[in-house]
Amino acid sequence: MSEISNKDYSSGSVLNFGELLLRLTPDADGDWLQENSLPVFVGGAELNVATALSLWDVPSRYFTALPKNGMSTQLISFLDEKNIDTSSIFYHGKRVGLYFLTKGQDLKHDALIYDRANSAFAELTTGLVDWDKVLDGVTWFHFSAICPAISQQAADVCREALEAASRKGITISVDLNYRAKLWQYGKQPIDVMPELAQYCDLIMGNIWAAERMLGVKVDELVTESGQKSLYVKEAQKSSEEIIKQFPKCKAVANTFRFTTEDNTNIEYYTVLYADGKPHVSGEYFAETIIDKVGSGDCYMAGLIYGYYNNYEPQETVDFATAAAFTKLFVNSDATNRSVDFIQQAIIK
Numbered sequence: 001m002s003e004i005s006n007k008d009y010s011s012g013s014v015l016n017f018g019e020l021l022l023r024l025t026p027d028a029d030g031d032w033l034q035e036n037s038l039p040v041f042v043g044g045a046e047l048n049v050a051t052a053l054s055l056w057d058v059p060s061r062y063f064t065a066l067p068k069n070g071m072s073t074q075l076i077s078f079l080d081e082k083n084i085d086t087s088s089i090f091y092h093g094k095r096v097g098l099y100f101l102t103k104g105q106d107l108k109h110d111a112l113i114y115d116r117a118n119s120a121f122a123e124l125t126t127g128l129v130d131w132d133k134v135l136d137g138v139t140w141f142h143f144s145a146i147c148p149a150i151s152q153q154a155a156d157v158c159r160e161a162l163e164a165a166s167r168k169g170i171t172i173s174v175d176l177n178y179r180a181k182l183w184q185y186g187k188q189p190i191d192v193m194p195e196l197a198q199y200c201d202l203i204m205g206n207i208w209a210a211e212r213m214l215g216v217k218v219d220e221l222v223t224e225s226g227q228k229s230l231y232v233k234e235a236q237k238s239s240e241e242i243i244k245q246f247p248k249c250k251a252v253a254n255t256f257r258f259t260t261e262d263n264t265n266i267e268y269y270t271v272l273y274a275d276g277k278p279h280v281s282g283e284y285f286a287e288t289i290i291d292k293v294g295s296g297d298c299y300m301a302g303l304i305y306g307y308y309n310n311y312e313p314q315e316t317v318d319f320a321t322a323a324a325f326t327k328l329f330v331n332s333d334a335t336n337r338s339v340d341f342i343q344q345a346i347i348k
């Protein structure tokens with residue numbers, strides 16, 4: 001068994017580190033202008049993980065930065081109601097970041113507009129946060145590739161937090177979520193992510209993100225093949241290469257989510273490489289879905305849930321995959337599905 005699955009996590013909480021963003025969701029026909037109606041969802045990749053974990057009774061702490069104002073007070077009450085530990089949130093700056101995403105679209109689409117410059121999170125600098133305090137009582141630290149994509153300053157803060165978590169022997173996970181509209185500060189993911197990946201025990205993403213962010217090549221013929229058996233083999237190859245390049249990493253998870261342009265006919269399966277072998281989930285299909293945003297985050301939460309509860313790798317991948325798939329039918333950035341609901345949705 002790897003070190004990551006051998007630990008007692010239950011004595012502490014999971015610290016989710018990242019920017020809280022509000023999602024504003026115009027409808028595609030522009031009726032929101034006449035109707036004065038622009039639905040708001042509370043999001044941010046790492047908050048979506050924190051929300052799922054709290055719902056599933058894993059003690060979950062959230063680190064972000066918010067301005068000290070009435071809106072933040074309302075946001076904190078909203079998170080408190082979800083049982084997320086907000087005691088480490090850092091207050092300074094002037095604004096909360098936003099993103100606009102046309103209803104039903106995903107984050108790869110042109111309909112994504114970020115409005116997050118000069119947010120409280122973006123204005124964090126190294127030396128500002130007492131990480132020892134933030135990480136007190138924490139057994140797992142989770143972050144994503146979104147933070148270092150914001151600015152050099154954010155990447156430096158991320159590294160500072162990772163160093164502190166490593167010093168404390170905290171298990172670290174990363175989601176290699178690639179957001180093409182970020183990375184606008186003169187650096188590409190490959191210039192930044194390998195250094196941060198060195199701290200990670202669990203790396204999650206997909207084989208194409210690992211190529212872009214960590215330089216782990218994907219065979220072009222495999223990409224073009226569209227075949228599950230070849231994708232699973234490529235996931236094993238990619239995971240083994242990651243573990244070789246980043247020796248602290250003991251487990252790698254890859255998602256495969258395919259859909260048509262109009263978001264119909266979803267096919268979803270995942271592979272968790274752990275204990276020296278691939279663990280493949282069942283294959284999920286749906287003709288239509290409700291909301292793609294945050295399904296990767298829910299998958300990440302499912303992986304952490306499995307490790308936190310010392311599941312076997314196959315149980316972990318089964319739970320995480322069903323969690324992510326069932327999220328596709330929830331109209332919100334984070335899941336609202338219980339552990340029981342997810343367990344019953346598992347396809348072997």
Ligand SMILES: Nc1ncnc2c1ncn2[C@@H]1O[C@H](COP(=O)(O)OP(=O)(O)OP(=O)(O)O)[C@@H](O)[C@H]1O
Nearest residue numbers: 177178206208255256257258292293294295296297
């Ligand atoms: N270059 C690529 N070629 C083919 N398929 C890809 C490529 N990049 C990603 N995919 C597929 O698209 C899926 C979704 O990728 P995406 O990067 O949007 O994931 P994500 O950021 O984790 O999504 P989420 O919004 O749920 O967090 C992946 O699971 C993968 O199967």
Ligand SMILES: O=C(O)C(=O)C[C@H](O)[C@H](O)CO
Nearest residue numbers: 043044045146179293294297
């Ligand atoms: O793109 C970001 O920075 C977000 O955090 C927005 C969404 O919450 C996130 O991408 C969903 O995975």
